[in-house]
Amino acid sequence: MRSRQYQVILAAAIVAFGLWFLMVRLHPIDSNWLHNGKVTILDGTKSPESNQQPAPVAEKPDEKPIAVPAGEWDASWKNKEAWFKWLKSSPTLTDESTLPTTHISHEDVSKYVNSILDFEDNATFERLECPSKIPSRYNPMRAAAGSSDQVKYFFALDLYQSAAIIPRLMSSIIEAIRFLGPEHCAISVVEGRSEDGTYEILATLKSRVEAMGGRFFLSTSDINPLGGDYDRIEALATLRNMALHPLKARGPSNWNDKIEGIYSSDAIIIFINDIALCPEDILELVFQHVGQDAHMTCSFDWIYNGSLFYDVWVSRSLVGDTFFEIPHDASWAYSKDMFWNDPIGKQRYEAYQPFQVYSCWGGMVTLDAAPFAEDKVKFRASKPGECYMGEPTLLAKDMYRHGLGKVLAVPAVNVAYSDKEAVGTKLTRGYVGDHVDQSKSSLGQDELVSWKSAPPGMVKCLPNFDQPSWVDPV
Structure with a gap:
């Protein structure tokens, strides 16, 4: 018993x-x-070791949490209201009220971040309106990323005094990341010297992105390309290389020494300037990069409401000339006659079809990540005795030297450097969907580029617009 x-x-x-x-x-x-401490909020050194997300917590005792299990991004995509509530109610990995706010209040930081995360919020800040749905054309990109647990898409930015552009810029990036799968994306931002709250906004946004399952590297620099203490191109090249630093298998001791192996071998860099753009602009550029088997792919950036191409100093056509003629008096009189001496480029440009160029930038580029991770190429300034060129032109030169000369310009993707200018640019140049059949998930025969392996015989050198000459392309 x-x-x-x-x-x-x-x-x-x-x-x-x-x-x-x-x-x-x-x-x-x-x-x-x-x-x-698996996620460190300010130094960008660590990230979640698992894709599993904690269950959402209700904001109020009587508010029912909305559960969005890890990996079910498709389900959340169909219900944007559920997605935004989930983001707002998910536990963050730090007390955001303790983050430093030297130049902006916590209330204003929250205003910016909440607007960024609410893609359809065009009331809090006046910003470029973008299509609310991601077309089926880009589904293969998400499927390709989902074939492994590694990072395939690496977003790189250098930002200074960017609070005005951040609501649209970062919202479009976050929306693209959400579509591609946060666990397959990383953001690296180098912020410098801002006094408008740029750093504070990014620091808080960083914790939200990490709570989604993405990686976010945030660093700072006091390099001022226009300050006179540095050569401008050398300074810009240094800042761009800093943004790409997390791609390295092992970096200095202040970076995560376990970063090795988190990137897929075919990872793509998406380098974005401080521009107003839509998710479809990002996705179309990546889509063309992959579908055309390109090494570098560029959008077109505009000023004066889409009437003047901006990055003409660093861009060269496949005949080695600037995208439009700049005469000895350095005037812009011929700016509307794009690709005047490149018949194939001109024809495809006017038809909004992608075409091969020698070099470009255009406010946003995609690049194969492996050559940078392996130190085959990097952004740099001109060497002694070399033509003084911008770092994108020199990058193209070095890429050709390594057999990486598939450089693609995509005229269907048009961006600008303010929301107001972007609105005018989209009216003048159109949205991606105005030029591309986004119902097709593969490139049409008319879109495909016939690549030329050899660079132009000579390339125009323009240390200043009124001092042109011609130099070897490699």
Whole structure:
């Protein structure tokens, strides 16, 4: 009888222990996960070690949480209201009220970040309106990323005094990341010397992106390309290389020494200036890059409401000339006659079809990541005795030297450097959907480029617009 009593007591103890284990060890919001330092908010050195997301927490006791399990981005995509509520109610990995706000209040930071995360919020800030749906054309890009647990899309930015452009810029990036799968994306931003709250906004946004399952590297620099202490091109090249630093397998001790292996071998860099753009602009550029098997792919950037191409100093056509003629008096009189001496380029440009060029930038580019991770190429300034050129032109020169000369310009993707200018540019140049059949998930025969392996015989050198000459292309 006593033996049977002992058995009952032992069984009850086992059951109690089992219940305790389930509650403490398997609770969906593990306090150790929240506080063990797996994500460091400000230095960009670490990231979640698992794609599993904690269950959302309601903002109010009577508010039912909206559960969006990890990986079910398709389901959340169909319900944007659910997605935004999930983002707002998800636990963050730091107390955002403790983040430094030297130049902006916490209230204003929250205003910016909440607007960024709410893609369809065009009321808080006046910003470029973008299509609310991602077309099926880009589904293969998401499927390709989902074939492994590695990062395939690496967004790189250098930002200074960018608070005015951030609501549209970062919202479009986040929306593209959400579509591609946050676990397959990383953002690297180098912020410098801003006094308008740019850093504070990015620091808070960083914690939100990491809570989504993405990686976000945030660093700062006091390099001023226009300050006179540095050569402008050398300074710009240094800042761009800093943004790409997390691609390195092992960096200085202040970076995560376990970063090795998190990127896929075919990872793509998406380098974006401080521009107003839409998610479809990003996705179309990547789509063309992959579909055309390009090494570098560029958009077109505009000023004066889409009437003047901006990056003419660094861009060269496949005949080695600037995209439009700049005469000896350095005037812009011929700016509307794009690709005047490149018949194939001109024809495809006017038809909004992609075409090969020698070099470009255009406010946003995609690049194969491997050559940068392996130190085959990097952004640089001109060497002694070399034509003084912009870092994108020199990059193209070095890429050709390594057999990476598939440089593509995509005239269907048009961006600008303010929301107001972007509105005018889209009216003048159109949205991507105005020029591309976004219902087709593969390139049409008319879109495909016939690549030329050899660069132009000579390339125009323009240290200043009124001092042209011609130099070797490699």
